[in-house]
Amino acid sequence: MANFFPRWTNVLPLKIAICLGFAGAGVVVGFAYYATPKAQRVGYQPAQPIAYDHALHVGQLGLDCRYCHSFVEHSGQANIPSANTCWNCHQHVRKDSAKLAPLRRAYDKDFAGYDGEPLKWVRVHKNPDYVFFNHSAHVNRGVSCVSCHGKVNEMEVVFQAKSHSMGFCLDCHRSPENHLRPLEEVFNLDYDAEKYLTENEILDASGNRISTQKDLGKFLKAHWNIQSKDSCSTCHR
Numbered sequence: 001m002a003n004f005f006p007r008w009t010n011v012l013p014l015k016i017a018i019c020l021g022f023a024g025a026g027v028v029v030g031f032a033y034y035a036t037p038k039a040q041r042v043g044y045q046p047a048q049p050i051a052y053d054h055a056l057h058v059g060q061l062g063l064d065c066r067y068c069h070s071f072v073e074h075s076g077q078a079n080i081p082s083a084n085t086c087w088n089c090h091q092h093v094r095k096d097s098a099k100l101a102p103l104r105r106a107y108d109k110d111f112a113g114y115d116g117e118p119l120k121w122v123r124v125h126k127n128p129d130y131v132f133f134n135h136s137a138h139v140n141r142g143v144s145c146v147s148c149h150g151k152v153n154e155m156e157v158v159f160q161a162k163s164h165s166m167g168f169c170l171d172c173h174r175s176p177e178n179h180l181r182p183l184e185e186v187f188n189l190d191y192d193a194e195k196y197l198t199e200n201e202i203l204d205a206s207g208n209r210i211s212t213q214k215d216l217g218k219f220l221k222a223h224w225n226i227q228s229k230d231s232c233s234t235c236h237r
């Protein structure tokens with residue numbers, strides 16, 4: 001990886017920068033676009049212990065993200081479902097499929113190879129430890145999964161679709177109106193703002209009908225009193 005400094009030096013300039021209280025835009029842009037190796041993780045697509053397919057379960061069967069990632073609205077971390085969530089269906093559906101053998105090994109005591117070991121899903125997205133992030137703060141303020149993870153509902157195997165570099169976070173924190181949507185659309189990864197606004201009449205403060213994402217975003221930003229900050233201590237605490 002083209003990283004000029006050994007990994008341990010990364011945290012040191014961060015601490016120094018924060019202590020000095022840099023707020024200059026130049027500093028931020030410099031770090032954001034040149035000093036963040038995370039950009040190279042785009043496309044990262046590890047093999048998983050079971051060939052679990054979001055395109056099938058979400059895109060075709062229509063399962064909601066929260067059926068499995070049930071903490072995402074309530075906690076900082078999203079969760080990966082445990083084997084019993086899968087078993088709810090798969091004790092009835094395609095139980096004898098070879099593709100589901102790892103699930104039965106983990107959960108089905110009647111299965112010949114049962115060992116009770118939890119499935120070891122491989123983590124795809126991971127911030128460095130010095131970054132603070134919180135899922136519920138975003139999804140309860142009209143920021144959709146798709147803004148940060150891409151169209152997971154079309155992925156047969158999950159991959160990292162967006163860079164998650166500091167510049168990526170800051171672009172939205174400075175202009176959240178480009179992304180905010182009504183709460184009931186946060187889990188709908190195929191949402192289209194203009195289509196939504198033709199089907200739903202939303203009036204701005206002066207009584208005019210809203211028709212573009214930007215105006216809807218501004219409206220929601222004011223309505224929720226959104227303050228997505230770019231001060232260092234927002235994400236580095």
Ligand code: HEC
Pocket residue numbers: 048052054057058063064065066067068069080081121122123124125126145146149152153157158187189
């Ligand atoms: C039936 C259960 C299920 C549903 C429904 C589901 N997921 Fe998942 N999701 C999983 C499992 C299992 C994994 C871990 C394996 C993998 O990465 O494919 C996962 C992984 C992920 C990851 C990668 C996590 C990481 O390691 O970084 C993201 C992002 C994700 N899901 C988003 C979504 C979104 C968005 C939706 C709704 C549109 C959704 N999921 C619906 C089961 C589910």
Ligand code: HEC
Pocket residue numbers: 050051052053056057061063068081085086087088089090093094097098099100103
């Ligand atoms: C709401 C019910 C439901 C849940 C929950 C569910 N699945 Fe499925 N799954 C299905 C259905 C339906 C199919 C398609 C079966 C078919 O094609 O005949 C399927 C297919 C699969 C297949 C392909 C099987 C094959 O032989 O082609 C795998 C692998 C799989 N699911 C894994 C999982 C895992 C892992 C989880 C938990 C993270 C999970 N599923 C949760 C309903 C579910």
Ligand code: HEC
Pocket residue numbers: 065069072076077078079080125126127128133135138139143144145146147148149164186187
């Ligand atoms: C504002 C950006 C953003 C949004 C919106 C977002 N995520 Fe994430 N997601 C991330 C980041 C960043 C990570 C890595 C977090 C870490 O390493 O601490 C992550 C990690 C995950 C993980 C792995 C477990 C974890 O918490 O680290 C899952 C699963 C996941 N996201 C699912 C979802 C689902 C489902 C949604 C929509 C309901 C969603 N995410 C919305 C940025 C986002």
Ligand code: HEC
Pocket residue numbers: 131132133134137138141143147148164165168169170172173176179225226227228229234235
């Ligand atoms: C698509 C837009 C968007 C992206 C991308 C985004 N954020 Fe945010 N972020 C927001 C909004 C909107 C808020 C809510 C501000 C509010 O409630 O006033 C927020 C709030 C936060 C907060 C404050 C949470 C709290 O508990 O007060 C943190 C921390 C944060 N974001 C970190 C991140 C990090 C780290 C990334 C990149 C990995 C990121 N955000 C990417 C829009 C975004």
Ligand code: HEC
Pocket residue numbers: 010013014015017018022023024027028031035036037038039127128131164165166169170173229230231232233234235236
């Ligand atoms: C909205 C969230 C957010 C804010 C605000 C923010 N950062 Fe970051 N910062 C990040 C993320 C995410 C990374 C990790 C990027 C990666 O993994 O490549 C990061 C990484 C860094 C790094 C390490 C770069 C490297 O080479 O790994 C430094 C130094 C840094 N930030 C300094 C700052 C300073 C100084 C400020 C205030 C001017 C600031 N950050 C504000 C999200 C933020």
